Amino acid sequence: MEIKAPRGTQDILPKEAKKWEYVENKIKGICEDFHFEEIRTPVFEHTEVFARGVGDTTDIVQKEMYTFEDRGGRSLTLRPEGTASVTRAFVENKLYGDPNQPVKLYYFAQMFRYERPQQGRMRQLNQFGVEVLGSADPAVDAEVIDLAMTVYQKLGLTSLKLVINSLGDTESRKKHREALINHFSPHKEELCRDCQTRLEQNPMRVLDCKTDRNHPAMKTAPSILDYLNEESSNYFEQVKEYLDLMNISYEVDPNLVRGLDYYNHTAFEIMSEAEGFGAITTLAGGGRYNGLTEQLGGPNTPGIGFGMGIERLLMALEAEKVEIPVKDELDCYIVSLGELPKKEAVRLVHELRINGIQVDQDYQGRKIKAQFKAADRYHTKFVLVLGEDELEKQVINVKDMATGEQIEVPLQQLVTTMKEKLIGGK
Template sequence: MKFKVPRGTQDILPSESWKWQQVEAIIRDVCELYRYKEIRTPMFEQTELFQRTVGDTTDIVQKEMYTFTDRGNRSMTLRPEGTASVVRSYVEHKMFGYPDQPVKLYYSGPMFRYERQQAGRYRQFVQFGVEAIGSADPAIDAEVISLALDVYRRAGLKDLKLVLNSLGDGESRKAHREALIAHFAPHIGEFCTDCQSRLNKNPLRILDCKVDRDHPLMASAPSLTDYLNEESAAYFENVKRYLDAIGISYELDPNLVRGLDYYNHTAFEIMSTSKGFGAITTLCGGGRYNGVSEDIGGPHAPGIGFAMSIERLLLALEAEEKTFVDEPDLDVYIVSLDEEAHRKGFTVLNDLRNAGIRADMDYMDRKMKAQMKSADRFNAKTVIVIGEDEVKENVVQLKNMEDGTQQKVKDSLLLEKIKEQLK
């Protein structure tokens, strides 16, 4: 029987993982600049956590979660997104008691959704996200957006667009909800069954429907911004002022609602405008989620965050023909000509690595010519050749691969000579 990688997943081979490591290093550096600390949460949680926070009328909860019953007869779900787990941890570990608020956190790791596979979208995908919990200051909204853009720009992306909207507070959304029901109800039979069931439960989700997105009523649906109360409108204006103050341009989109129920007030997406990127342009999405802490038994702790797919970031870099730094070359490759020389070479290899020198050797008992070809493939700067005579004389042959010069070096002086040559 032949085994293949599960549908909707991928193997990231060494030739590609180096690109991931470079992107992840950029993420860590940017988060350190902004004083966001890493948090690592479990890959599965109680199913109810996601039902309560993400929303039981969302596509994620209704169609996309990987849910199973464990041996204790408890319903568990592989995490489909990161915010719910981070807020759960914030509440459980009483981070709201920390002297410095808001608590600024970031995470990076695999998420799981049963989606139709397409370019840049997988059923297991890697998501980087940040959460700032404990502050209702509109300036922190602008900071979170700035951080996301900073990651993309430092990674090398230029063709970017920030799209912004406000979902308002509970009062604003209630007025908008009633307007949406009145708008869609006379023609709801023309919509998919999901939209029909959402009409009275959560009509805002209709605007996020992928099946009926081209229906004429979508374009003429009441805009949430028209129903913002004075407080919500003022908050949104302040967010925009902070973005203006640091020179971040944006477009307003009153139909931007995001796919999770916990969002309120600020909602945003960052899109690629590169011609070679493809039809689905969204790279990153996020927003404010005041109320999630209270929903899971915690105190009032307003929060804002975003999540970005690492896969889609790499696709965007490819579309803009961004080149990555090559993997570091090998410092030293050891060529051994017989069994005794191989043992000595193995000891030398260990000494080199202990000294912080990138080194490797042959483990396939190949002839000298084949070993030298390996050294060339690895772009080794230096080759150490050890044969029968070198073992007897306690020396090695040291070859500089850049200029082709070769010299005999005593074992006791080898480290010193190699360090000098590598400089």
């Protein structure tokens, strides 16, 4: 039997991992600029967290979760999304009592969804997300959207489209729900099986169906914007005003509903319009979820957030031919010749490393020519040659691989010399 990675998962090999590291570090820096702090939650939760938080009528809960029983008979689920987990942590750890409000959090996390794997959509996916809990200010909605757009723009993406909508408050959604049921009921038998169920449980999600997107009834479906009460309408207008003040371009799409039950008021998606990116253009999505903390046992606390897939971000960078500046070189490589020089090389490698210098050596017992070839494959800046003669004189030959210049350096001065050559004597 040939053992491979499970379907819908992938290995991220060292060269590719450097790109991931660059992107993640860039994002972390942007989060710090926006005064967000990192949170890390367990990779699995009690199933009820997602059933109650995400919504038991959603595709995620009904079809896509990896759920299992532990030895105590408790139902646990691998995390399919981040908001419910972060909100659970917010409630459990009483972060609502923190004097600094709102609580602004970000995370990098692996998510697990049982769905058909395709390019940029895996069963184990990596996601960056943010959550702001404790404020119902429309300016926070605009800030969260601004953060997402800033991430993409700072990384070099230009072919972006921001789409926004308002899902309204409970009163507005109730009226819209009734209108949708009245509109789609005559066509119920023409809809896919999922939408027939959605029409009874959560009719707004019929608008998000990929199967029935071209059905004539979709084009004439009642718009949520026509059912917003005055409070919801004013809220949406303020969000748009703040986006205008930040010169963030957007389109309003009344059919943008998102696939999770907890959303209300602001909903948004960011899409790639890069040529050749693929049929699934969404890069990030999110919105406001006032009331979620109550469903998870906490006090009434407004919240808003988004999630973006790192895999899809990297795909977008590739589609726009954005080069990720990753380091693919080595500071020093020690070539040792003989048993005693090899022992001294082990000591020198340790000493250089604890002084912040990147260094490696041969562990294959290769001859000098092969060791130099290895150093060349690592794009090494300086090769340090230590043989019996050098060891006897307590010196080492330092060769600059860019210029070919070679000097003799006393072993006791090696660290100082290399710091001067590499990092300006830091």
